[in-house]
Amino acid sequence: MTTTPPPGSAASSGFPAPAAEPPPPAVASASPRSADRPLIGSLSPSRAADFVNCPLRYRFRVVDRLPEPPSEAASRGTVVHSVLENLFDLPPAGRTLEAARTLVEPAWQALREREPAVEALFDGPDALAAWLDSARELLAGYFALEDPARLAPSARELYVEHVLDSGLRLRGYVDRLDEASTAQGLALRVVDYKTGRSPGPAFEASAMFQMRFYALLLWRIRGVIPRELRLYYLGDRTWLRAAPDEADLRATERRIEALWAAIDRAHRTGDWRATPNRLCSWCHHQALCPAFGGTPPPLPQQAPAVPLDKAAPTVCEAEG
Ligand code: SF4
Numbered sequence: 001m002t003t004t005p006p007p008g009s010a011a012s013s014g015f016p017a018p019a020a021e022p023p024p025p026a027v028a029s030a031s032p033r034s035a036d037r038p039l040i041g042s043l044s045p046s047r048a049a050d051f052v053n054c055p056l057r058y059r060f061r062v063v064d065r066l067p068e069p070p071s072e073a074a075s076r077g078t079v080v081h082s083v084l085e086n087l088f089d090l091p092p093a094g095r096t097l098e099a100a101r102t103l104v105e106p107a108w109q110a111l112r113e114r115e116p117a118v119e120a121l122f123d124g125p126d127a128l129a130a131w132l133d134s135a136r137e138l139l140a141g142y143f144a145l146e147d148p149a150r151l152a153p154s155a156r157e158l159y160v161e162h163v164l165d166s167g168l169r170l171r172g173y174v175d176r177l178d179e180a181s182t183a184q185g186l187a188l189r190v191v192d193y194k195t196g197r198s199p200g201p202a203f204e205a206s207a208m209f210q211m212r213f214y215a216l217l218l219w220r221i222r223g224v225i226p227r228e229l230r231l232y233y234l235g236d237r238t239w240l241r242a243a244p245d246e247a248d249l250r251a252t253e254r255r256i257e258a259l260w261a262a263i264d265r266a267h268r269t270g271d272w273r274a275t276p277n278r279l280c281s282w283c284h285h286q287a288l289c290p291a292f293g294g295t296p297p298p299l300p301q302q303a304p305a306v307p308l309d310k311a312a313p314t315v316c317e318a319e320g
Contacts, residue, residue, distance in 0.1 A: 040167035045210040059272035082107040141234035188226040197235035
């Protein structure tokens with residue numbers, strides 16, 4: 001499943017090289033029918049992954065809404081995503097690695113203004129400079145995987161939302177959407193960047209679940225099953241891809257509904273079980289976790305009947 005594409009592989013897969021006039025950004029929204037349904041809950045791929053990995057972590061994030069301090073890894077992910085979004089504002093010939101590297105500093109300044117707490121991550125100018133260099137190194141990883149001069153994305157950081165027939169609202173941000181008109185009709189490609197390393201064969205299926213989640217959303221919103229899902233791992237310069245079909249996406253929808261039923265059950269019973277896993281070292285709440293000798297706080301009195309995961313999904317998380 002993991003492979004390394006040649007740079008500029010966009011053209012070979014039928015997606016367009018940049019046109020003189022790039023297409024306008026795609027707009028995604030809930031289907032009109034969703035307004036008629038009572039909302040039973042809301043779920044993003046990130047929070048779904050939280051619950052799968054550890055229900056207690058989901059509780060801390062969605063039900064307790066415990067604050068999480070910034071981390072170097074998550075902040076680097078935010079900066080790299082911002083650069084990869086802004087890179088496509090440049091004319092195709094200008095989308096070079098050098099140009100991307102120069103976008104790192106402004107992206108960092110923008111993050112500082114939005115979240116002043118990130119400055120405390122660094123002891124001094126040398127630590128900050130080394131961290132900025134590590135972000136530039138990840139961008140070099142991106143350029144090893146594809147040539148952005150050959151691409152004309154139809155959308156970047158695209159918010160997508162749809163309410164299933166059950167009343168469960170699915171939502172998330174797609175890092176990049178590519179579109180092409182082909183003899184078989186409209187072709188969509190969903191691209192997501194991870195600033196960590198690839199997960200290894202044992203975790204590839206769960207990594208692709210996020211992409212199928214987005215594919216399901218786009219299918220429901222646009223009526224087109226994305227032809228390709230690409231997950232780029234800039235940390236080790238590899239990628240995963242999948243070509244979903246209708247059966248895949250129907251299975252994804254069933255899995256999401258089953259997951260939501262489990263979340264609802266945990267909420268009703270209060271059984272948010274700590275499940276130690278490979279991501280515990282990224283978890284900010286070890287001090288409150290029974291698996292690490294801690295005690296969770298009492299559940300909030302004002303918690304809604306069902307947690308709605310109201311917070312906008314983060315673009316990139318430490319584990320991503
Ligand atoms: S430390 Fe590990 S087991 Fe405990 S809440 Fe966090 S992810 Fe779950």
